[in-house]
Amino acid sequence: MLLPLVTLASGTTPDQVKQEATYSDQFLESSHIPQPVIFYEAPLWTYDSCVEFAKWRTGKQGVSWGAAGEIEPTTTQPEIGGFGLTSEGPGHLFVITEIKDGWIKTDEANLISGERTSRWIKVDDTDIRGFLPRNWGS
Numbered sequence: 001m002l003l004p005l006v007t008l009a010s011g012t013t014p015d016q017v018k019q020e021a022t023y024s025d026q027f028l029e030s031s032h033i034p035q036p037v038i039f040y041e042a043p044l045w046t047y048d049s050c051v052e053f054a055k056w057r058t059g060k061q062g063v064s065w066g067a068a069g070e071i072e073p074t075t076t077q078p079e080i081g082g083f084g085l086t087s088e089g090p091g092h093l094f095v096i097t098e099i100k101d102g103w104i105k106t107d108e109a110n111l112i113s114g115e116r117t118s119r120w121i122k123v124d125d126t127d128i129r130g131f132l133p134r135n136w137g138s
Helices: 014-020 044-048 050-057
Strands: 002-004 027-029 083-086 092-100 103-109 120-122 128-132
Touching (some): 044 050, 050 103
Antiparallel strands (some): 002 027, 083 092, 103 120
């Protein structure tokens, strides 16, 4: 498909451009320009899996971790950038973004089906099965 190529100078009307342009200046072959990739926004498909979202959030894509309910915790101490495992649903995994006064702030997906959420949860909440350090799963 060919599209007209028109750049109007300030105060120039489309009729003036038509009169001044030659046939060879009027057309370009169009091509699709994709939307740029925005690296600070997670791809929407990661919102359907807490594990895939956590891998994206920590830059560990391409590694197989299995289902959240099958991952065994390796520590009882949370760390920022590490992971938390809960018994919610069939098992849930979240990324720890803050720790303050016995509370953990999460960045997670699919706790609510298909959504990215964040919450504060007590370190000793009965749903928490344990934690994984930030270097886990590399």
